[in-house]
Amino acid sequence: MSKFTVLTGITTTGRPHLGNYVGAIRPAIEASRNDDVASFYFLADYHALIKCRDPQIIRQSTLEIAASWLALGLDTDKAIFYRQSDIPEISELTWLLTCITAKGLMNRAHAYKAAVQENVAAGEDPDFAISMGLFSYPILMAADILMFNAHRVPVGRDQVQHLEMARDIAQRFNHHFGEHFILPAAVVDDDVAVLPGRDGRKMSKSYNNTIPLWLPEKQLRKSIMKIVTNSLEPGEPKQTTDSALYSIYAAFASDEQRAEMKQAYADGIGWGDAKQQCYELINAEISEAREKYEALIADPALIETRLREGAARAREVATPFMRQIRDAVGIRSLE
Ligand code: TRP
Numbered sequence: 001m002s003k004f005t006v007l008t009g010i011t012t013t014g015r016p017h018l019g020n021y022v023g024a025i026r027p028a029i030e031a032s033r034n035d036d037v038a039s040f041y042f043l044a045d046y047h048a049l050i051k052c053r054d055p056q057i058i059r060q061s062t063l064e065i066a067a068s069w070l071a072l073g074l075d076t077d078k079a080i081f082y083r084q085s086d087i088p089e090i091s092e093l094t095w096l097l098t099c100i101t102a103k104g105l106m107n108r109a110h111a112y113k114a115a116v117q118e119n120v121a122a123g124e125d126p127d128f129a130i131s132m133g134l135f136s137y138p139i140l141m142a143a144d145i146l147m148f149n150a151h152r153v154p155v156g157r158d159q160v161q162h163l164e165m166a167r168d169i170a171q172r173f174n175h176h177f178g179e180h181f182i183l184p185a186a187v188v189d190d191d192v193a194v195l196p197g198r199d200g201r202k203m204s205k206s207y208n209n210t211i212p213l214w215l216p217e218k219q220l221r222k223s224i225m226k227i228v229t230n231s232l233e234p235g236e237p238k239q240t241t242d243s244a245l246y247s248i249y250a251a252f253a254s255d256e257q258r259a260e261m262k263q264a265y266a267d268g269i270g271w272g273d274a275k276q277q278c279y280e281l282i283n284a285e286i287s288e289a290r291e292k293y294e295a296l297i298a299d300p301a302l303i304e305t306r307l308r309e310g311a312a313r314a315r316e317v318a319t320p321f322m323r324q325i326r327d328a329v330g331i332r333s334l335e
Contacts, residue, residue: 004037007150007184009044009084009141012061013052016068017210018282019195019203022251027189028154029072032079039079040148040314041069043307046084046091046140050133066303068213071293076306084144086311089318093143094136096329100172101139109138110161142166146173147318149182160186177328195251196244198227211248214293217283224248224279225272234270245271249278252285 008028016025032039043065048058062083074081084090106112112135119128138161145153145166153163163186170181194202197209204210211223227245232238240246240262250258264274296303326332 004152005040005148005150006031006037006152006154006187007040007042007145007148008154009042009047009144010065010069011044011051012048012058012065014061014205015064016213017203017205018213018248018251019197019210021068021072021213021286022195023156024154025069025072029069029074031154032075035078040150041074041079041081042087042144042310042314043083044144047137050131050137063297063300063303064214066307067293067296070303070306071289071296073289076310080310080313081306082310082314083307086307087147087314087318089315089322090140090143090147092322093147093325094140096325097143097146097169097173098136098139100176101142101169102172105165105168106135106138109135109165110158111137138162138165139169142169145184146170146181147321148314149321150184151182152187153184154187154189157188160188180325180328196247198223198244200228200242200244213286214290217287220283221276221279224282225275227275227278229271229274232268232271234273235268237268238265240265245274245278249274249281252278252281257281 008024010020010024028039028041031037032041043062045058045062048061052058066081066083069081070076112130115130115134116126119126119130141162142165145163146169153166155163163184167183167185170183174181197203197207198211199207199209201207201209211220215223227248229243229245230238243265246261246265249261253261261269261274261277
């Protein structure tokens with residue numbers, strides 16, 4: 001019997017930060033330990049090209065993100081971990097899907113619409129600097145998902161529309177060519193807190209408020225010391241609601257530690273003390289992985305090998321399935 005399939009992609013732009021760790025990496029690695037699911041995790045380097053034209057950044061980010069997942073304990077015997085660009089069937093499927101996707105569907109994509117709106121607001125041509133890559137982004141993402149007939153796709157809220165589009169595209173394909181694709185469902189985990197950044201807004205590279213995951217200890221401590229608090233003095237009772245520092249602490253704490261920290265706030269813990277405890281807690285959770293990360297980063301050939309092994313396993317699924325899909329649309333041998 002085939003297992004339940006879970007799949008998700010990580011765009012390879014930028015350095016992993018604590019928000020990525022808490023919101024995506026940690027829950028995905030935990031989920032992959034479940035024996036009842038087949039998990040596919042991949043580095044979406046084709047998606048990265050849409051946002052980034054610096055080859056050095058694409059390569060470095062792929063390396064760092066792969067090293068992060070491996071260092072944090074992704075079990076690559078269980079999960080299939082690969083790079084999107086190592087699976088040529090994904091680009092092939094993208095074209096077949098492009099040919100059945102309504103342009104009107106793509107016109108409605110939030111990311112594209114936001115880019116158009118920005119142009120209009122700036123008095124530019126509506127399509128100024130918008131590539132076909134950005135416009136067709138949801139089709140590539142649909143191919144990522146449909147290639148492996150994923151049932152569930154864990155994503156952030158901002159990606160839910162892309163999942164609806166993937167279902168729409170799958171349905172249309174099935175309607176024309178027979179039942180080939182499973183309709184995937186987005187999984188948005190509301191229990192996984194959106195981690196605030198140092199300024200209290202969502203931790204995000206675009207707000208420049210991140211705490212990078214792999215800072216050396218001293219710098220990690222320094223970065224945590226920069227989390228914005230208020231001017232209450234030690235001894236004055238403090239609120240945990242609306243405290244970015246508390247939310248960041250809570251994302252790493254046990255129930256017991258959370259309760260104790262809440263009490264400490266009520267009792268007037270000083271901000272410096274609270275930050276120190278936050279640093280110690282985070283550092284304890286990641287320090288072992290940091291050593292593994294550093295060893296991996298120093299050995300790109302090992303990472304390359306692991307990714308190629310993952311790609312070979314992914315292609316055991318993709319190659320025969322793509323043959324079936326080509327046949328379905330009539331790309332067939334003439335014999
Ligand atoms: N677009 C996703 C993001 O920015 C990344 C991604 C690419 C993805 N392909 C995917 C996520 C397939 C889930 C499934 O977060």
